Amino acid sequence: LAQVWLEGRVPAGAIPRGTRGSPPLLAAMGSVKTFKLKKHLAKQLNMNRPLPQWFRMKTGTKIRYNKFRRHWRRGKIGL
Numbered sequence: 001l002a003q004v005w006l007e008g009r010v011p012a013g014a015i016p017r018g019t020r021g022s023p024p025l026l027a028a029m030g031s032v033k034t035f036k037l038k039k040h041l042a043k044q045l046n047m048n049r050p051l052p053q054w055f056r057m058k059t060g061t062k063i064r065y066n067k068f069r070r071h072w073r074r075g076k077i078g079l
Contacts, residue, residue: 044077
C-alpha cells in the first residue's frame, strides 16, 4: 500500500479519514495519551526553544545559546 500511495494510485476509501496528506505508516501511530504524558510532552515542547534576546542582553551575552536544545529525531526525551 505504501508503494502504491507514493505513486498516487490509491483509491479514495483505502486511506483512513484525516490522513490524506501523510503516508500510511504515519497514520498507524497511536493518538491515545494520558493527561500526565500530554503534560510532559507539552513541557518538553516549550523547553525546546532558543533563548529570548532580552535574556542575552540581561546576562551580558555570557549565556549565548540553549545548550539543551533537542532535535526531534536525534535527542530522545526518555519516557
